[in-house]
Amino acid sequence: MLRENLASVERKIADACKRSGRSRDEVTLIAVSKTKPVEMISEVYGAGVRDFGENKPQEIRDKQPQLAEDIRWHMIGHLQRNKIKYIIDKVCMIHSVDSVRLAQAIDEAAGKLGIVMPVLIEVNVAGEESKDGIRPEEAEQFVREISVFPNIHVEGLMTIAPFTENPEENRQYFRKLSKLCVDIRQKNIDNVSMCSLSMGMTGDYEVAIEEGATMVRVGTGIFGERYYPRAEADGRVEV
Numbered sequence: 001m002l003r004e005n006l007a008s009v010e011r012k013i014a015d016a017c018k019r020s021g022r023s024r025d026e027v028t029l030i031a032v033s034k035t036k037p038v039e040m041i042s043e044v045y046g047a048g049v050r051d052f053g054e055n056k057p058q059e060i061r062d063k064q065p066q067l068a069e070d071i072r073w074h075m076i077g078h079l080q081r082n083k084i085k086y087i088i089d090k091v092c093m094i095h096s097v098d099s100v101r102l103a104q105a106i107d108e109a110a111g112k113l114g115i116v117m118p119v120l121i122e123v124n125v126a127g128e129e130s131k132d133g134i135r136p137e138e139a140e141q142f143v144r145e146i147s148v149f150p151n152i153h154v155e156g157l158m159t160i161a162p163f164t165e166n167p168e169e170n171r172q173y174f175r176k177l178s179k180l181c182v183d184i185r186q187k188n189i190d191n192v193s194m195c196s197l198s199m200g201m202t203g204d205y206e207v208a209i210e211e212g213a214t215m216v217r218v219g220t221g222i223f224g225e226r227y228y229p230r231a232e233a234d235g236r237v238e239v
């Protein structure tokens with residue numbers, strides 16, 4: 001079942017790339033394995049996926065040692081400063097930086113290990129009250145502020161679009177995030193590259209790719225439903 005799900009997602013990604021004149025290797029599929037057991041992750045790994053996303057530091061801490069070493073783990077969920085220690089030596093990227101204090105704490109933890117941690121800025125592009133993330137108008141100033149930390153590297157933007165049955169409704173938000181990324185890139189801020197756009201989930205990843213996503217985060221589409229209230233776990237609003 002997982003292999004079939006994955007093949008179907010892969011096909012849709014390839015089609016979306018083709019429609020938008022992009023090359024398939026411009027888009028990284030991140031399989032979002034939160035709440036799912038290591039056996040299922042192994043199966044998806046066996047089918048060729050190397051990028052996995054989790055939204056809870058404890059899950060990365062617990063799962064990472066049980067799975068292949070060449071998995072690239074992505075921290076995609078809200079991160080509290082006191083949990084950074086669980087993941088700092090295990091993840092390849094933190095997608096959810098939305099405060100200077102968090103950026104500073106990641107910088108300190110990375111510095112102690114002698115590494116530079118790639119990070120994305122989480123932007124609340126639809127202005128939903130329930131969501132984390134900084135406001136689009138504040139993004140450039142925020143990037144400037146955290147660009148001074150030597151042990152993090154700002155690589156782009158991330159957003160969690162509203163929950164909707166109709167992915168076309170989220171096209172405007174993906175387009176806005178993409179434009180914001182270009183605008184900030186053009187400022188040529190030191191220690192900032194702004195080449196990565198993490199946007200699109202099971203319901204809307206094809207539209208996100210059409211609007212320039214370089215990373216899509218697909219959970220349900222690969223692993224099937226999660227058995228807990230989605231709004232609580234994802235910070236998403238049910239409509």
Ligand SMILES: *Cc1c(COP(=O)(O)O)cnc(C)c1O
Pocket residue numbers: 032034055076077160201202203217218219220221233234
């Ligand atoms: C759960 C989650 C996803 C994946 O959601 P699906 O709708 O199951 O694809 C993507 N991004 C974040 C930040 C998440 O928490």
